[in-house]
Amino acid sequence: MSVLQATNLTKVYPSPFKGSNIKAVDSLTLEVGEGTVFGLLGGNGAGKTTLIKLILSIIKPTSGTFTLFEQPGNRHDLRARIGYLPENHRIPPFLTAKEFLYYFGSLSGIDPAYIKTKIEETLSLVGLSLQRDKKVKTFSKGMQQRLCLAQAVIHNPDLIFLDEPTDGIDPVGRKEIRDFLLELKNQGKTIFLNSHILSEVELICDSVAIINKGVLVKKGLVSDLTANYDEYVIKTGNDLREVNYSGFASGFNVILKNNSELVLQKSELEELNRLIDEMRKQNILIKEISPIRKTLEEIYITTLGENEGAKN
Amino acid sequence: MKNIANVIKYSIREALSSKILISYLALSLLIVVVVLIAVAIKGPLSYIDENIPPEILETEKTSIINIIFAVVAGFLSFFTSFLAIFPVAGFVPGINDKGSLDMLLSKPVGRSEFLTGRYLGGLLIVGVNFAFVITAVWLIISVSTSIWNPSFLYIIPFNLLSFAALYALMFPLGLITGSNLTGILTYFILLIIVNPLLLIGHSAEKFTGVLKTVISAFYYVLPKTAELGSTALDSALKGDPFSQFLPLITTLAFTVLVFLYGIFIFEKKDF
Numbered sequence: 001m002s003v004l005q006a007t008n009l010t011k012v013y014p015s016p017f018k019g020s021n022i023k024a025v026d027s028l029t030l031e032v033g034e035g036t037v038f039g040l041l042g043g044n045g046a047g048k049t050t051l052i053k054l055i056l057s058i059i060k061p062t063s064g065t066f067t068l069f070e071q072p073g074n075r076h077d078l079r080a081r082i083g084y085l086p087e088n089h090r091i092p093p094f095l096t097a098k099e100f101l102y103y104f105g106s107l108s109g110i111d112p113a114y115i116k117t118k119i120e121e122t123l124s125l126v127g128l129s130l131q132r133d134k135k136v137k138t139f140s141k142g143m144q145q146r147l148c149l150a151q152a153v154i155h156n157p158d159l160i161f162l163d164e165p166t167d168g169i170d171p172v173g174r175k176e177i178r179d180f181l182l183e184l185k186n187q188g189k190t191i192f193l194n195s196h197i198l199s200e201v202e203l204i205c206d207s208v209a210i211i212n213k214g215v216l217v218k219k220g221l222v223s224d225l226t227a228n229y230d231e232y233v234i235k236t237g238n239d240l241r242e243v244n245y246s247g248f249a250s251g252f253n254v255i256l257k258n259n260s261e262l263v264l265q266k267s268e269l270e271e272l273n274r275l276i277d278e279m280r281k282q283n284i285l286i287k288e289i290s291p292i293r294k295t296l297e298e299i300y301i302t303t304l305g306e307n308e309g310a311k312n
Numbered sequence: 313m314k315n316i317a318n319v320i321k322y323s324i325r326e327a328l329s330s331k332i333l334i335s336y337l338a339l340s341l342l343i344v345v346v347v348l349i350a351v352a353i354k355g356p357l358s359y360i361d362e363n364i365p366p367e368i369l370e371t372e373k374t375s376i377i378n379i380i381f382a383v384v385a386g387f388l389s390f391f392t393s394f395l396a397i398f399p400v401a402g403f404v405p406g407i408n409d410k411g412s413l414d415m416l417l418s419k420p421v422g423r424s425e426f427l428t429g430r431y432l433g434g435l436l437i438v439g440v441n442f443a444f445v446i447t448a449v450w451l452i453i454s455v456s457t458s459i460w461n462p463s464f465l466y467i468i469p470f471n472l473l474s475f476a477a478l479y480a481l482m483f484p485l486g487l488i489t490g491s492n493l494t495g496i497l498t499y500f501i502l503l504i505i506v507n508p509l510l511l512i513g514h515s516a517e518k519f520t521g522v523l524k525t526v527i528s529a530f531y532y533v534l535p536k537t538a539e540l541g542s543t544a545l546d547s548a549l550k551g552d553p554f555s556q557f558l559p560l561i562t563t564l565a566f567t568v569l570v571f572l573y574g575i576f577i578f579e580k581k582d583f
Contacts, residue, residue: 056418059582076422084418090411094329103325106318107419151415161418 002070003159003190004032004055009064011050011214024050026214027064032207034158037181037191039205039222041198041300047214048194049087052161055192056084068159080109083152087163087194089144093137097128097147100136101154108155122150126180142173149180160184163194178204202226202296210303217307218299225299231292232272234262237285248278263292315421319429320436323403327437333399340441343391344448347384351456377459378549384449385467385548389541392442396475397482397499400434404486404495405578413583424575427483431571434479439472446471466547470540473560477535477567478502483574487581503537506530511538535563 011025025047032038042048053059055066057074066073069081091100101119110118123129126146136144145165152160165181166174174197181204184191195201201208202222209219218225239259252275255263262279264272272289279286327333364376405413405427416426446468454460481502482495489495513519514531536559543556 053414053583056414058414058417060580077420079418080420082418084415086411086414086418088411089415092326092329092412094326099325103318103322104415104419107315107322107416107421109420148415 001034002031002067003034004030004066004068004073004192005070006030006051006055006066007064009051009054009066010062011047011054011059012062023214025054025061025211028211028214028216030209030216030219032159032190032192034190035188036206037185037193037204039193039195039201039208040211041196041201041208041296042211043196043304045213046211048211049163050214051211052084052163052192052194056082056161080155081158083155083157083160085145085148085152085160085162085165087167089148091136091139091144091148093135095136096133097123097136097139098132100147101151104151105154108151108157110155118154122154125153126150127176142169145169145173145177149177153184157189159190159192161192161194164196165193166195166197166200174200198295198297198300208296210300212304212307215307218303222296226293226296227291228294229291230266230268232264232267233257233288233290233292234264234275234279234286235288236260236262236279237287240284243282243284248282249275315425316429316432319421319426320433323430323433324437327399327403327433330399330402333437336395336399337441339395340392340445343388343445344452347449347452351452374459377453377457378461380457381450381453381461381464382545382548384453385446385464386541386545388446388449389467389471389544392445393471393475393503393537394500396438396441397479397496400437400479401482401492401496403430403434404483404492405430417583423579427575427578431480431483431574435472435476438475438479439468442468442471442475461548463547463550467544470544470547473563473567474503474535474537474540477563477570478537480567480571480574483571484577487574487577502534507534507536507538510534511536511542532562533566535566537563 007029009025009028010023013022013024015021028047028051040048040051050059054061055068055073056079057076068075068078071078095103098119101122102115105115105118106112119132120129123132126149128143128146128150131139131143136147139147145168149162149165152162162181166177169177178200181191181193185204191204193201193205205222207219207221208225210217237260240256240262241259245256249262252271253265253267254275255265257263262275264275267275276286276289364372405416417423421429446465450461450464453464478499481498482492485495485498486492510527510531513527519527539556539559540563543559
């Protein structure tokens with residue numbers, strides 16, 4: 001089931017100067033499946049936050065459509081199934097943690113009979129049980145972020161939008177938030193994550209999309225995008241220096257690594273199979289063959305570079 | 313309705329945390345205390361007994377006390393209306409709640425419900441304060457003079473209606489300008505200058521022609537806060553609050569239309 005589907009979504013901010021309108025999101029089409037963790041990558045000003053705000057109807061699209069849970073996306077009752085952690089949030093400082101969750105939980109449609117239990121559960125989930133009666137203005141940035149995360153999940157939403165959830169958080173806090181997100185993932189929640197911390201996205205997300213200046217430039221499964229299908233590593237059970245390595249490998253673009261591994265570079269699948277045949281002829285024990293993975297950061301930088309190059 | 317009630321509760325909690333509301337409530341309490349002390353030291357009756365000839369007092373006692381009621385009503389009307397805008401001016405969305413508005417708008421609450429909740433939350437705070445101050449002062453004067461003039465209490469709804477009309481105008485103004493300064497200034501200009509002048513200008517015979525038409529047009533379009541105030545004074549004096557329906561109807565119509573316009577802007581606005 002598609003939890004979110006956007007079709008040609010466009011947001012143009014008009015400018016008083018003729019011809020200088022700003023296209024924050026440009027004909028963006030994407031789909032997020034149920035139970036997946038989707039990462040939206042892009043630099044500052046790429047249009048990531050604008051896209052989330054469009055989907056949450058905080059801003060109106062100039063053109064294009066979107067659906068949530070296969071229903072027209074602008075229906076405000078659907079937001080009962082959505083949680084949102086904004087990037088630059090400001091929790092009303094006069095509220096205590098408990099009051100904040102009470103008001104925002106009530107507005108999320110939680111039954112008043114259960115709200116107190118839900119508040120306790122959620123505070124415990126984000127590790128703020130001991131601070132329940134403290135005013136938000138006394139909270140550190142990390143605690144405020146966790147409290148805000150709590151308001152995003154208190155009503156047990158099916159789809160959660162997180163805009164830079166670890167921004168400004170120390171490494172320990174980041175790990176805690178990441179673990180919390182993985183827990184949500186295990187519960188089968190669909191998570192839409194905006195982040196420019198790519199290592200984090202790589203750890204959590206199933207699929208990603210990269211946007212640049214409002215345009216979607218790449219999307220796919222993280223495993224597909226990071227796999228480099230023209231480079232393979234072949235792990236063997238032999239010390240390749242002891243066999244006739246240079247003989248069978250001479251026709252291939254290979255590098256010996258750690259004495260027992262061969263890295264086959266810039267080759268087709270056919271070539272890989274021929275190399276395997278040669279190695280088996282030499283009675284070399286093949287333990288594992290895998291494509292060499294690139295990091296998401298490398299993919300991101302390459303993609304943006306290609307995109308900018310294509311524009312110029 | 314549940315959503316509106318939740319937004320009202322949130323707005324009241326927000327207001328209670330503000331020093332402005334505390335100061336506003338403290339000033340209101342001060343008025344009541346001052347009236348109470350004034351009555352305790354030298355009650356209105358003893359003042360009347362000492363200064364009004366007995367032959368007049370014999371027949372006009374109730375009228376004289378009603379004049380006292382009217383003077384107090386005038387003062388209370390102006391004072392409470394003058395101050396009322398401060399504690400609730402920030403309820404216009406996007407002014408004081410930048411940063412939390414995104415979170416609020418992502419909730420399953422319609423924008424019209426949200427705006428209505430904010431507006432009603434403001435009216436509730438101001439209305440409760442009006443009711444408290446005016447009822448307390450009425451009780452003090454009535455108990456001390458043994459003359460009960462319930463028409464005095466008509467100041468509460470009349471004052472609230474005047475406030476509701478001008479407060480409704482703050483929503484579209486605040487949403488368009490992104491600041492509550494314009495709204496507050498407009499509130500005072502209409503309350504203190506424009507509306508009283510329009511009331512005088514509309515009834516004055518020396519204005520004729522185009523000028524008269526312009527004055528009349530503004531007079532009919534804008535809320536009649538000055539006229540509602542004078543009706544409230546009349547009610548305190550004579551006990552007949554509904555002598556004129558036009559100010560009530562046009563002010564109500566203004567309130568509804570302006571607030572609906574505020575909703576229209578809020579529905580369309582990007583945050």
